[in-house]
Amino acid sequence: MSTEFVMALSALICVVILSLDLGVIRGRVTYLEHELKKEVELLDNYNKAQENLIANLIKRIDQNSESCSQVNDLGIEIRVCQKDVEHALEMIEELKAKRSMDILDELRKEGKE
Numbered sequence: 001m002s003t004e005f006v007m008a009l010s011a012l013i014c015v016v017i018l019s020l021d022l023g024v025i026r027g028r029v030t031y032l033e034h035e036l037k038k039e040v041e042l043l044d045n046y047n048k049a050q051e052n053l054i055a056n057l058i059k060r061i062d063q064n065s066e067s068c069s070q071v072n073d074l075g076i077e078i079r080v081c082q083k084d085v086e087h088a089l090e091m092i093e094e095l096k097a098k099r100s101m102d103i104l105d106e107l108r109k110e111g112k113e
Helices: 003-112
Strands: none
C-alpha cells in the first residue's frame, strides 16, 4: 500500500468517526433540549400554581380583614346598644321610684282624710 492510500484511508476513517461523533452529539443535544423544555414547562406550571395559590390567599386575607372590620363594627354597635339598654333600665328604675312615691303620696292623702 502506498503512503497516499494510507493517508487517504486514515482521513476517510477520521471523517467517518467525526461524522458519527457529530451524530451522537446532535442526538445528545436534541435529547437535552427536549429535557430542558420539559423542565421549563414543569417550572411554568409550578409558577402558575403558585400564582393561583397566592391569589387565593390574598382573596382570603381580604375576606378575613373584611370580616374583622365587620366584627369590629358589630362590637361598636353592641356597645352603643348596651348603653341604650342601660339608659332605658335607669329610666325604668326612675319611673318605678316615681310611681312608688306617687302611690305613697296617695296613701298618705287617703290616710289623712
